[in-house]
Amino acid sequence: MKEQVIALFDTPAKASTAVEALGSSGVTSERISVLVGDEFREEYFGPANTTHLAEGAATGSAVGGGLGMLLGGLVVAAPATIPVAGLFIAGPIVAALAGAGAGAAAGGLVGALIGLGVSEDQAKQYEEAITEPGGILLAVSVSNEDRASIAKLLEGAGGAAVFGAM
Numbered sequence: 001m002k003e004q005v006i007a008l009f010d011t012p013a014k015a016s017t018a019v020e021a022l023g024s025s026g027v028t029s030e031r032i033s034v035l036v037g038d039e040f041r042e043e044y045f046g047p048a049n050t051t052h053l054a055e056g057a058a059t060g061s062a063v064g065g066g067l068g069m070l071l072g073g074l075v076v077a078a079p080a081t082i083p084v085a086g087l088f089i090a091g092p093i094v095a096a097l098a099g100a101g102a103g104a105a106a107g108g109l110v111g112a113l114i115g116l117g118v119s120e121d122q123a124k125q126y127e128e129a130i131t132e133p134g135g136i137l138l139a140v141s142v143s144n145e146d147r148a149s150i151a152k153l154l155e156g157a158g159g160a161a162v163f164g165a166m
Contacts, residue, residue, distance in 0.1 A: 003117075003147065004033075004093060005142050005162065005164035006126070006140075006164055007138055007151075007159030007161065007163075008126060008136070009135075009137075009158060010136075011134055012134070012136065014159070015157075018154050018157035018159055021156070022154075030091075030092065031140055032138060033089070033093035033138070033139040034089075034091055035088070035126075036088050036136050036137070037130045037131045037132065038131075040130075040133070040134065040135075087109055087130065089109075091139070093139045109127045110123040110124055110127050113127075117164075118163050122163055140154070147164060151164060
């Protein structure tokens with residue numbers, strides 16, 4: 001499994017800037033995961049028990065920019081999405097979180113993030129931030145060679161609490 005660089009964004013605009021910058025640097029959408037709280041998901045996609053194909057297609061205009069295109073594509077690709085205790089998680093990190101199953105079962109998102117190597121304090125910070133309105137967590141699958149440059153790119157786009165920069 002590739003490692004993850006994770007950053008927290010407090011607005012869709014900042015997250016969109018990050019996604020656009022990632023794309024410009026050659027990072028494909030298949031390497032980017034998004035974690036948002038239920039409130040964000042419901043605002044842009046509707047209730048959890050509805051189909052999201054039409055909503056996914058319209059997300060680009062609702063959210064805007066690169067984040068909108070990414071979320072729209074991930075929502076349409078429903079097998080890559082999972083609901084976890086009030087959260088919406090989409091992208092390749094789904095498999096990594098599922099692989100951390102024991103932690104996820106014991107502690108929800110915090111346990112799963114700890115299973116990925118995030119400290120308990122930082123995992124709790126991430127969970128708290130994305131359950132607040134507007135909090136968006138982006139995770140990018142990286143190789144050791146591009147870890148530092150991806151972390152710097154996320155920070156430059158307004159990302160906070162960047163994990164995985166080493």
